[in-house]
Amino acid sequence: MSLDYQTLMNWPFAASTRTYCRADSIRIAEGFGAGVDPNWQATDNRYIEDTLTLAILPMSAVALADGEFWQQDPRSGIVWQQMVHAQESLRVHRPLPVEGSVVLTQKVKDLFDRGPEKGALMVQEQLLSDELGNALVSIEVTTVLRGNGGFGGQPQPSQRPEAIPDRSPDCALKIRTPEGADTLFRLSADIAVAAQAQADSQQYMLRGLGCFGLAGRGVLKMACDNEPDRLRAIGVRYAGPMLTGETMRIDLWHMRSGFALFKMHACERDAPVLSYGFIEFEPTA
Numbered sequence: 001m002s003l004d005y006q007t008l009m010n011w012p013f014a015a016s017t018r019t020y021c022r023a024d025s026i027r028i029a030e031g032f033g034a035g036v037d038p039n040w041q042a043t044d045n046r047y048i049e050d051t052l053t054l055a056i057l058p059m060s061a062v063a064l065a066d067g068e069f070w071q072q073d074p075r076s077g078i079v080w081q082q083m084v085h086a087q088e089s090l091r092v093h094r095p096l097p098v099e100g101s102v103v104l105t106q107k108v109k110d111l112f113d114r115g116p117e118k119g120a121l122m123v124q125e126q127l128l129s130d131e132l133g134n135a136l137v138s139i140e141v142t143t144v145l146r147g148n149g150g151f152g153g154q155p156q157p158s159q160r161p162e163a164i165p166d167r168s169p170d171c172a173l174k175i176r177t178p179e180g181a182d183t184l185f186r187l188s189a190d191i192a193v194a195a196q197a198q199a200d201s202q203q204y205m206l207r208g209l210g211c212f213g214l215a216g217r218g219v220l221k222m223a224c225d226n227e228p229d230r231l232r233a234i235g236v237r238y239a240g241p242m243l244t245g246e247t248m249r250i251d252l253w254h255m256r257s258g259f260a261l262f263k264m265h266a267c268e269r270d271a272p273v274l275s276y277g278f279i280e281f282e283p284t285a
Contacts, residue, residue, distance in 0.1 A: 003077035003120060003148040008108050011070070017131075018064050019101040025056045028063045031184030032213030037176040043217075043226050056098045058231045059216040061090055061137035062209045063185075065104050065126045079147025085208030086121070087142035089235030093135040095228070102128045102136060109140070112157070116150035140235075161276065164261045169251035174267065175218045177206065179245045185210030186244070203243040211242040211273065215264050218250040219279045223260050232258070232280040239275035242266065248273060258283045 029047035034040070034057075046055045071080045096102070110123040126139040178184070185207040216234055224230040242248065246269070252262040258281055264274035 003145070003151045005111055005151065005153050008076060008078075008111055008122070011076070011108055013070075013106045015103055015105045016068075017101050017103050018067075018128075020064060020099060022050055022054055022099045025054070025060060025098050026050060027184065028060045028213070029057050031063070031178065031210055032057060032059065032217055033176060033178045033210075034217065036178060040175070043221055046226070054098055055228055056096050057213065057216065057220075058092055058096060058137070058228050059090070059209075059213040059234070061092075061096055061128050062088065062139055062212060064096075064102055065106070065128060065139055066209060077148065078145055082119070082145070082147035084144040084146060085141075085238055086144045087235065087237050088140070088208060088212050089233065090137055090139045091233040092137055092231055094130075096128075096136055101131055103131060103133075104128055111153055112155060113151055113153035114144075114149050114156055119144050119146040119149040120151060120153065121145070121156050161278070162255065162261065164263060164276065165253050165255075167253075169262075170254045170260075171222050172249060172251045173218055173222060175214060175248050175250065177214060177242055177244055177246050177248060178210070181244075183210075183244055185213075203245055205241045205243055208238060211238065211264075212236055214242070214248065215250060215262070215274055215277060218248070218264070219252060219260070219262050219277070222250070222252050222262075223254075223279050224281050225284075230282040232282060234279045235277065236264075236274045237276040239272040240266070242273050243269075252279075 026048050034044040035048045047057055071078045106126040109125045112121040114121055122143045122145055124141045128136045181204055187205045187207045215236055220226055247267040249265045249267050250262055252260050254260045260279050262277040266273050
């Protein structure tokens with residue numbers, strides 16, 4: 001069954017309530033690599049120590065919105081084994097509580113045809129609200145459907161985000177990825193890109209949301225002094241896999257008050273992981 005534009009654009013997503021506790025917030029932070037590196041202990045403790053001051057990482061919203069692998073439904077026509085995470089962003093409207101219940105609503109926003117060789121591009125919108133209907137965090141996920149190009153849809157529009165400056169970064173840091181086969185956001189080897197990345201390695205590829213959360217930890221430290229309530233928005237463009245047990249280097253450029261660009265590189269493999277990222281934040285007085 002081939003991909004059908006109207007079927008996906010009208011996919012019957014039901015609103016769902018996601019209830020989580022403090023232990024879940026800690027587990028998600030650990031899935032983003034918090035607690036792995038002793039050098040990050042002072043930074044990570046506020047997200048993994050269950051004390052009165054426990055905080056939740058804003059990127060946890062993506063994990064809370066995750067769970068239903070609806071693309072496997074044969075009615076979608078999606079060749080899910082050839083899906084590749086391309087871009088992700090979130091915008092904070094109100095801070096997430098460290099525990100509680102959130103309501104998830106979502107839809108397919110756009111679907112573009114890049115041709116039989118390049119696949120299709122699907123843009124999905126998700127919204128987490130509190131039980132009174134107040135928006136908390138909106139999320140946009142862009143996925144390349146490599147096996148679904150040539151369905152006869154509109155071509156992908158040309159988009160040129162603000163360019164990263166051609167100069168040395170204003171700040172940089174190194175951050176360790178999670179370790180072990182049982183890490184929370186390990187990508188299933190049923191996905192073709194994961195099988196390829198793991199073929200000649202004892203390491204495991206991490207899902208895009210795990211990469212997103214780890215990068216978010218790094219730029220929160222650099223741009224927001226590790227104060228999560230200062231984050232307004234963050235987005236990334238994926239360039240390559242992130243594996244367990246390796247070191248990422250994040251370079252960041254301050255563009256103007258409350259706005260910075262960044263990218264992320266795997267040190268041991270000398271390979272790009274995020275080719276582009278932005279962060280909007282509340283500047284200090």
